Amino acid sequence: MTGKNLSGDVIAVAVAGTLVVLLMIAGCLGNEGGAATSPSQQITVTGSTTVLPIAERAKEAFEAKDASAAIMVSGGGSSVGIKAVGEGTADIGMASRDLKPEETAGYPDIVRHEIASDAILLIVNQENIVESLTLDKVRGIYNGTYTAWDQVGGPDQPIVVIGRDSASGTREFFSEYVLKKEDFVKTQEEFNSNGGIQQKVSRTPGAIGYVGLGYTDAVKPLALDVNGTIIEPTLENVSSGLYPISRPLFMLTSGEPEGLVQQYLEFIMSDEGQEIVASLDYIPVWR
């Protein structure tokens, strides 16, 4: 008897489960049909999280003009972007660094399109009284020469050094340009995103970190002291090249772009596209 009752329950549960799944699928399909006509052409864009905001905003603006186009944007990192476009699993790759020798050798067909550049800002906690640093002082902090803020004109407080992970394009650029390839201090705390560093610095009084131009909420960006001239990290100073720490951002295609890929890239390079770049706190390529 027990067995019979239970198998009745089994059927009930199975039926209920199936119904729920069907409803979910029906709901999803229904919504899809109502939201938009199915895409006539579709491309995928993947790679660097630094470039992602540009790709995403440009996609929104582009799709608003061409309702049939579907552009899918995902992150993952510069290497993912290079690999994906090289292997043909994505139509456009995004990279915040140049290709490495291994990569150029592996994928000789990749074409680079410089779409913007990105400044790298030094940020400290808002409570910190330090306003500017020379590049030598910054190097001293990141290679471990200075360990307390009073050594660089600040309060008597240990410096908490924050940086990006060792695979990051941002860190690579910082290491070459600021550190002259010296090793980072070993106790540097590492985060894998600009947002992570910004969060950390905003909550830690003794912290210093480096991020892109867009990540200055709730933290204090430091000015750079270049031979006695204080240069504020403003969009104007970066665009004019006065502020020295900036690097190019790329979109990559396999061979010369065609079709929707070409239209999308042309859109990003157009005035409207470059307005988007500027509005996101990146530096347009027109300078």
Added chain:
Amino acid sequence: MKKEQAAPVPFRDFRRIRRPETGVGPSPAGATRHLVDWTVGKLLFCAALVAIAAVFFIIVFLLRDGYQIVLETGLWNFLTGAEWNPAGQHPAYGVLPLITGTLLVMALAMAIAVPLSIGSAVFIAEIAGSGTRTIIKPAIELLAGIPSVVYGFFGLILLTDWIRIAFDQPSGSSWLAGSILLAIMAIPTITSVAEDAISSVPREFREGSLALGATHWQTIKNIIVPGALSGISAAIILGMGRAIGETMAVLMVTGNAAVIPDPITNVFSPVRTLTGTLGIEMGEVAFGSTHYHALFGVAVVLLFITLVVNSTARIIVSRMQGTARSGPHRALTAAASRIPHAASAPFGRVVSPRTSQRCAFLLISLSVAIVLAALGVILAEIVVNGAGAISWEFLTGSPSDLGREGGIFPAIAGTLYLVGGALAIALPLGIATAVYLIEYTAETPLTRSIRAAVDLLNGTPSIVFGLFGFAFLVLFLGFGVSLIAGQITLGLMILPTIIRTTEEALRSIPGSFREGSYALGATKWQTISRVVLPPALPGILTGAILSIGRAAGETAPIMFTAAVFSSRFLPSSLTEPVMALPYHLFVLTTSIPGATPQSYGTAFVLLLLVLSIYLAAILVRRRYNHAKVM
């Protein structure tokens, strides 16, 4: 998720008697039934081999990309090198600081979690009234349902800050922060498994002890906890497995500096774990470079450590079972001999049994209070801040302006697609494997290796599944970043949970049911499909639901295989990538400035989704516990 010793032995022997009998009865109907039996047996066998195949492919693909680092640096230098600096002018690939970090974080996490969990388990099983129990038990289990990226989000925002201020440290990102977070994550696992073990200590032990005049605490301390020891150690090992393999939460709070704490007991030092290294460096590393191979080397080391921990656990548990099983009588008499000891309150005793009971119960209640407070703080933080972000548009719209505007509908749907697909893959395979293991074979080297493979899969960190899915499905098989790659990766990840819970459910069906069915002339397959599986269904269902919860909340396996940050359309085929809630939350919190309300909103929706799945599991279990006649 119960320990293995619950197996009723009788039908084992019976199976051997049964086999020749199936051949009898040369009538045509008998022959077809025999054929069905044979076919089903072979099919189940094939399904059971999938677990072995999965482990084989995981190991092969990790080694394929990882062995070059050993050629380059030498095995010894790789394992004992004290410096991890892949980006330096003279790149160094020494994983010693990472191994140390992993072990330190795990050890301290266990030191925090084990007393709290065992305290909670004892409280739920022994002290709480049935009313309190029905609230506290599910509440602690809900802690297990909170996705790890939500824990990381919480840790990043509240925990590290608290440590910095409370202990007056320059930075709160530390070994301690990682350990506290991992402890909170391991507590529900340890508590629920230990509670099962304590509850399964036979009633007579308890009654005997109390009848001899021992206090409740003396009974718990001397009779019940020792009796449940093997289950409790299994619980601790499971918790350790969870702690070693955790990625997303740990990398958000430990600071990730590749240093060995100086001195080694400095809990405020930042540390870096093996999983954290994979989590933060994998996305950006150049393919085919030495650094890339080194990361796969790290994954191999990680897999090896989990393997060692799991096998040690198996050995300990089976040894304990060996002694416990050899004679329940002996255990009983041993316990009985302890009872008068405990009860007679020797003259030298300083504290009266009643006082010591009061103290012990106070400590136990305190541990429950701490666990519940942790749950309360996390839930309150997310609910209070998240509920405000929820609106009809947020739930049904597509994201715009990098997720700062619009909604998260594609992410909700994408998560359901991923989980549905993972379940469609793992459920049939998992149930078939479990049926094969329990009903079709006696212990042979083959079943032992299948079980070992399942155990290994179970202990495999989710980030390793992610790497495997990426190397094998996305690149080698050419699926690209796609729905199907994510579904298979998640399916493999939840497979061991489904196999384990199904096995446990099948074991709890008494051998006499099967014997009765065979005696009535039913074939093996008829017996399994009509007599054994139906009453085991609630157990299987609970396992399935718990794995849905796990799959829905995981970030690490999908971030390299299936997830995209934004997509206007829902996927129309399996080869397209999807949005997913945990990945969306991860990107929002770490890469998009000014999206805090949406982060909280997404965390809230994810939490709601996962918790309602867990709630369903708890309700199903309760309904069938009432209905259970056995």
